[in-house]
Amino acid sequence: MTNPVLVEVLRGEVVESAHRGAISVVDADGRTVWEIGDAGQPVFPRSAVKAIQALPLVESGAADAYGFGDRELALACASHSGEPQHVDLAASMLAKAGLDKEALECGAHWPSSHDATIELARSGGWPNALHNNCSGKHAGFLCTCVHLGVAPSGYVKAGHESQKLVRDAMQSVTGAAQRTELCGTDGCSIPTYAVPLRSFAHGFAKIATGVGLDPKRAAAAKRLLSACMAEPFLVAGTGRADVPLMQAAPGRIFVKTGAEGVYCAAIPELGFGIALKCDDGAGRAAEVMIAAVLSRLLRADATLAARLDELARPGIESRVGAKVGLLQPGGALLS
Numbered sequence: 572m573t574n575p576v577l578v579e580v581l582r583g584e585v586v587e588s589a590h591r592g593a594i595s596v597v598d599a600d601g602r603t604v605w606e607i608g609d610a611g612q613p614v615f616p617r618s619a620v621k622a623i624q625a626l627p628l629v630e631s632g633a634a635d636a637y638g639f640g641d642r643e644l645a646l647a648c649a650s651h652s653g654e655p656q657h658v659d660l661a662a663s664m665l666a667k668a669g670l671d672k673e674a675l676e677c678g679a680h681w682p683s684s685h686d687a688t689i690e691l692a693r694s695g696g697w698p699n700a701l702h703n704n705c706s707g708k709h710a711g712f713l714c715t716c717v718h719l720g721v722a723p724s725g726y727v728k729a730g731h732e733s734q735k736l737v738r739d740a741m742q743s744v745t746g747a748a749q750r751t752e753l754c755g756t757d758g759c760s761i762p763t764y765a766v767p768l769r770s771f772a773h774g775f776a777k778i779a780t781g782v783g784l785d786p787k788r789a790a791a792a793k794r795l796l797s798a799c800m801a802e803p804f805l806v807a808g809t810g811r812a813d814v815p816l817m818q819a820a821p822g823r824i825f826v827k828t829g830a831e832g833v834y835c836a837a838i839p840e841l842g843f844g845i846a847l848k849c850d851d852g853a854g855r856a857a858e859v860m861i862a863a864v865l866s867r868l869l870r871a872d873a874t875l876a877a878r879l880d881e882l883a884r885p886g887i888e889s890r891v892g893a894k895v896g897l898l899q900p901g902g903a904l905l906s
Contacts (some may be wrong), residue, residue, distance in 0.1 A: 574608035578849070578856040579901040582887065589901070590856035592832070594847040594864060597772040598781035601746075604843055605868075606769070607903045613753055613765035614848045619650040619829030620793050621708050621746050623774060628711040630790035634716035637667040644798035646707030650828065651684025653702040654809025655697040660805065661701050664710040668717040675700035676727045677759040678710045678823030684808055705759035707805075712737075712761075727760040734762055744784070744792075745774035758830065768846040771835050779825065779837035796825045796837065812858040812882070816865065819878045824865060832857040838868060855898060859883050863900035886897040 573591070580588035583837050593608030606880035625647040634644060643664050651657035665671055679686045679698045691698065700706060709726075712733045716723040719732070726733040738749045757763040776782070779796060781789030799806050803817040806827065816826045826836040832849030834857050845864055849857040866879035887896035 572609040572612075574850055575903040576901055577601050577607065577904045578859045578898055580856075580887070580896065582896040585825075587896070590832075590849050590851055590853055592847060592849040592856070592860060593768055594845070594860065594904075595767075595769040595772040596845050596864065596868065597733050597769055597776050599773075599776040599780040599842050599844075601773050602684075603769065605864075609681070610768040610772075610846075613827075614753055614833065615757075615763050615765045615831070616771055616835065616846075617757060617763060617829030617831060617833050618650040618705065618708075618845070619827050619835040620741065620771065620774075621827060621834045622799060622825070623741055623778065624708060624737045624796055625711050626740040626791050628742070629794055630740075631710075631715050631719055631736075633668075633715045637664070637714055641798040641801045642805055643707075644795055645802035647711035648795060648799050648827065649707045649806045650704045651707060651805065652684035652687060652811060653698070653704065653857050654684050654808050655688045657707065657805065657808065658701045661694070661706040661710050663705070664714060668714045670700050670713055670717065670723070672701045674713050674723055675706060676708050676725075677703045677705045679703055679844060684810075686809070699865070703759060709759065724738070724891065729754070729762045738762070738764075740788075741774075743788070744771040744777055746749055768848060771846035772844040775825075775835050775846065776842060777844070779839040779844060780842045781843070786868075786886055796839070797822070799827070800825055812862075815854040815882060816862060816879075819882070820869070820872075820875050824869075826861060826865075828854065828857065830854075834858075834861040836861055836865065838865070841868060843868060855885070859885070859898045859900060860904065863904050 576589045577592045578590040595610035596605040630902040677850045681698045747770035749764040778792035803814045807813040831852035836845040862883035866876045886894045
């Protein structure tokens with residue numbers, strides 16, 4: 572099955588590029604609300620499912636033991652930009668468990684924030700694992716290990732107790748088996764499993780509503796999503812799409828991007844979970860797709876829908892700042 576064109580890139584009035592993809596919107600009972608393209612094709616969710624991967628941090632009691640509030644829980648679900656607020660908070664989380672950056676096994680890279688990279692280089696610094704966009708998630712893994720009395724070394728490996736807890740949470744919430752033959756390694760070194768988009772959509776509908784989850788897991792899921800919606804900057808960073816999307820309707824929209832054009836989202840008031848994939852992995856196109864989907868689903872709120880429509884049509888500028896084109900939803904996304 573060839574997925575339809577969902578995003579067009581215009582330069583002037585001419586379509587310069589086009590992006591295909593698939594979208595799944597599912598309710599908490601597993602009913603398909605809206606689907607475009609092949610939502611049954613297994614895809615790697617990458618970082619879009621960090622809110623599910625963080626469930627053991629809360630369920631184990633580690634979050635409470637270390638006094639974590641919304642800020643720490645949001646960072647545990649984050650793909651942050653490596654700005655000072657993110658780096659300092661990740662270090663603080665580790666310190667509460669008696670650890671430091673040397674315990675992180677996610678690897679190091681320069682901050683994705685241009686300004687943070689320039690400032691770090693200007694100061695003569697060099698990136699460490701705290702600057703990794705996944706350091707908050709990994710701090711959560713490590714804190715869970717220490718709280719449970721599990722040796723943290725090797726916590727990124729599939730056979731480690733940490734990843735067994737994550738895998739069990741993913742299987743339980745999405746209803747999809749995490750199969751060895753569909754396992755890859757994420758950029759931060761943990762296992763990632765490909766499952767159908769509609770399974771991720773159903774999972775986020777469940778964690779947004781608590782339907783189909785035991786009370787402890789439902790409470791943990793609600794706490795994590797609420798933290799992310801309360802602290803969107805910590806989930807992403809300056810200039811990142813997740814921030815204005817969640818700020819457009821505080822406490823009403825949860826979104827989380829993943830690498831290679833993946834997005835997962837939830838609208839608690841409607842009980843819907845959303846998962847999508849841009850076929851060519853373009854993040855800018857996935858951002859248009861998720862904004863357009865949210866706008867359509869929340870059309871009853873005209874003011875909110877108008878703001879989401881704006882976010883679904885980002886401009887393209889020349890080197891001198893003149894608007895020379897835009898991205899826009901296309902084809903099946905508008906029909």
